[in-house]
Every structure is written in C-alpha cells, then in structure tokens.
Amino acid sequence: xxIFKKIVTYRxxxxxxxxxxxxxxxxxxxxxxxxxxADRTRLNVRAAEFDARAVEAGAKVYFDQCARCHGVKxxxxxxxxxxxxxEQFVGRIxxxxxxxxLQSIKVVVPSERLNQIGWTGSLRDYIIAVTExxxxxxxxxxxxxxxxxxxxxxxxxxxGDQIRDVASFIVNYGLDPLPNDQAILPPAPGEGQAARxxxxxxxxxxxxxxxxxxxxxxxxxxxxxxxGAQGALGPNLTRIGAVAEERIASDHYKAxxxxxxxxxxAAEYIRxxxxxxxxxxxxxxxxxxxxxxxxxxxYEQQMTPEELxxxxxxxSSLK
Numbered sequence: 001x002x003i004f005k006k007i008v009t010y011r012x013x014x015x016x017x018x019x020x021x022x023x024x025x026x027x028x029x030x031x032x033x034x035x036x037x038a039d040r041t042r043l044n045v046r047a048a049e050f051d052a053r054a055v056e057a058g059a060k061v062y063f064d065q066c067a068r069c070h071g072v073k074x075x076x077x078x079x080x081x082x083x084x085x086x087e088q089f090v091g092r093i094x095x096x097x098x099x100x101x102l103q104s105i106k107v108v109v110p111s112e113r114l115n116q117i118g119w120t121g122s123l124r125d126y127i128i129a130v131t132e133x134x135x136x137x138x139x140x141x142x143x144x145x146x147x148x149x150x151x152x153x154x155x156x157x158x159x160g161d162q163i164r165d166v167a168s169f170i171v172n173y174g175l176d177p178l179p180n181d182q183a184i185l186p187p188a189p190g191e192g193q194a195a196r197x198x199x200x201x202x203x204x205x206x207x208x209x210x211x212x213x214x215x216x217x218x219x220x221x222x223x224x225x226x227x228g229a230q231g232a233l234g235p236n237l238t239r240i241g242a243v244a245e246e247r248i249a250s251d252h253y254k255a256x257x258x259x260x261x262x263x264x265x266a267a268e269y270i271r272x273x274x275x276x277x278x279x280x281x282x283x284x285x286x287x288x289x290x291x292x293x294x295x296x297x298x299y300e301q302q303m304t305p306e307e308l309x310x311x312x313x314x315x316s317s318l319k
Contacts, residue, residue, distance in 0.1 A: 051168065058169030061162050065150065068223075068286040074173055076184025077286070079144050079225035079238055083183030085173040089113045090123065093174035105171075116189055123174075127167040131158070140192025144225055202317065209314025212307055221294070223286075224318065233294060235282045241319040244269040253280055267316045274311065275300040 063072070066084070071077050074085025083089060092109035111123050119126050132151030150156035151163060158166075186192070202210065210227070213219070219227065221234035244266035247253050254262065260279040263269035272279055277295035284290065300308065 054165045054168040055172045057162070058165035058167065058172075061158065061166040062169050063287050065158065066166065067288070071184070072284050072286065072288060073178070074170070075178055075182065077223075077236055077238075078184055079142070080223065080236075081143065081147075081184075082186040083178060084170050085178045086180050086183035086185060087112075087177040088180050088183070088185055090171065090174040090177050092177055093171070095175065105174075113186070124167050124171050127170050128163055131163050131166060132156070132160075139189075140187055142187050142192050200317070202314065205310045206314040206317050208307075209310035209312070212303070212311050213314060216299070216302070233285060233287065235285055235290065237315060237318060239319055240270065241266055241316045244316075247282075252283060256280060267312050270315045271308070271312045274308070 066081075069077055069081030070084045071081075074083055076083035076086070087109060089111055091107060091111040094106045094108055096104050096106045114123060114126060130147060132149070133154055134149035134156075135147040138146050148156065150158045152159055213224075214227070222237045224236075225238040244263075248263045248266070248269050257280045258278075260272055260276050263272050277297065278292050281292050282290045296302075303311070
C-alpha cells in the first residue's frame with residue numbers, strides 16, 4: 001500500500017516534467033510522420049490511378065471528336081489534320097516513380113513543334129488551349145479547314161474536364177510516339193502558305209462522277225480533300241486511286257476478301273467497294289475499326305451503268 005501511495009503522491013521536479021513532455025511530443029510527431037508518409041504513398045498511388053482513368057476517358061473523347069481529322073492512331077490525315085502522336089509533336093516521355101511511389105513525367109525528348117511555333121508553356125497547356133478555343137486564323141494551306149472550337153464556353157460540345165482528359169490522352173502518346181516518317185507532319189512556320197499545285201483537270205466523265213458522288217450523299221461518310229463535308233464514318237478517299245493499288249496488293253485484302261474475285265486494278269477495287277461493300281472491310285476508319293453493313297448494298301440498282309463508270313473513273317483519278 002505504501003508503494004502505491006508513493007506512486008500516487010509522486011511529484012516529479014520541473015526539469016523531469018519538461019523532459020518527459022519533450023520525449024512524449026517527439027514520439028507523437030514520429031508516429032504522425034510515419035502515418036503521414038504511409039498516407040502519402042497511398043495518395044500517390046490513387047493519383048496515378050486517376051491519371052490512368054483520365055487517359056482512358058480522353059481516349060473516348062479523342063475517337064469521338066478528333067480521330068476524323070487526326071487519325072485513329074494519331075497519325076494525321078492528309079489535308080485534314082496533322083499527327084498528334086508523332087515524336088515531332090509530343091516528343092518522348094518516361095514515367096518515373098520514386099521510393100514514395102510518386103509518379104512524375106520525365107521529358108526525354110521535348111516537342112520540336114512547340115519549339116518551332118515559339119510556345120513557352122507545356123504541351124498539355126497547348127493542347128488544352130487549341131482544343132478549347134480552336135485556331136481562328138488559317139495559317140497553312142496544308143489543311144482544308146481551321147481547327148474548330150470544342151470548349152463549351154466558345155460554343156463547342158466539350159466540357160472542361162473532357163478537354164483536360166483528351167489532353168492527358170494525347171500527352172500519353174509520348175510514352176511510345178510514332179516515328180516522324182510514319183506521320184503526317186505540319187509544315188514549318190512560314191512554309192505552309194505556298195499555293196497548292198494546280199489539280200489536273202477532270203474529264204467530262206470524271207466531272208459527272210464527282211457530281212454523282214456529292215448527289216448520292218457519299219460526303220456524309222467519306223472525306224475527299226476539298227470536296228463537300230468531311231465524312232467521319234468511312235475510309236478517307238482523298239487518295240483512293242493510289243490507296244486502292246496498295247490495298248489490293250496487301251496480305252490483309254487477300255486474306256479477308258469474301259465472296260468476290262480479287263481485284264487486279266484500282267478501278268476494279270473501287271467498283272467492287274461500291275457494289276459489294278461487304279466483300280472487303282477496310283481495317284481502320286476515322287473513328288476506329290470499319291464496320292460491315294454501314295454502306296448501302298444497293299448502289300448498283302441506284303445508278304445506271306454509265307453513272308457507275310463515271311463514279312469509278314472519278315475516284316480512280318484521286319491520287
């Protein structure tokens with residue numbers, strides 16, 4: 001009982017009290033620091049997960065709104081939009097994690113394009129600015145149209161978070177950018193004002209085929225540089241006369257053609273694509289994989305033989 005009484009009635013000196021308080025505080029701070037560091041690691045992991053979700057959400061926005069001009073793989077489309085996945089535009093980046101699992105982007109090769117145009121901000125900021133407000137002044141003859149405004153506050157269809165997501169998606173191309181020789185690159189500043197080469201005049205039959213192309217509503221799905229609307233569903237036909245020759249020589253065409261004999265010339269391929277559109281489905285369209293049954297199956301009944309010949313003649317001339 002006396003020991004208990006001594007413990008209860010013990011009154012340490014002032015010095016002991018100060019030391020005890022300091023030691024207790026140090027212990028408490030150490031515990032809080034340990035918990036804080038552990039929480040920081042978890043927060044960084046969660047942040048990386050949210051970044052991945054932003055890239056995924058941005059991919060959908062890209063394929064819905066951007067691929068029609070910049071290509072399914074960001075490779076660019078001649079006459080419509082430059083590559084966004086090229087090393088010239090996105091540079092090259094690496095994802096770096098430290099011991100605390102903090103994820104950051106390390107720029108290995110900076111964007112050559114931003115340096116060309118004198119942009120001093122980040123690539124992400126540039127993408128957001130152009131996507132949101134567009135490019136109202138046409139600075140190059142390489143493209144048929146100006147970049148439109150996509151931000152809601154400028155009358156476009158996209159919210160701010162959607163624009164930030166698509167910027168995350170495009171920046172992410174920098175992890176594995178396309179080589180510049182596999183992309184449609186924009187002209188250097190000041191080099192895009194040269195007049196376009198004078199096109200070869202069309203024959204009367206080809207002119208009739210062009211008029212038929214527009215009258216039949218082909219522009220709703222297909223794009224031809226400088227002709228009608230910029231279709232976003234079917235393959236681009238700007239160079240179909242040359243592309244057709246490459247396509248019939250490809251292993252994909254030979255392996256996937258169904259129900260029809262293989263075409264041996266560009267004109268035969270184009271005719272086959274019009275009257276038997278499901279015989280061969282092109283792998284990629286502006287918004288992803290091309291789908292069967294989208295193109296009407298009865299164009300042969302809707303046109304006279306002469307009209308069909310004129311249309312094939314016109315499309316074959318596009319090289």
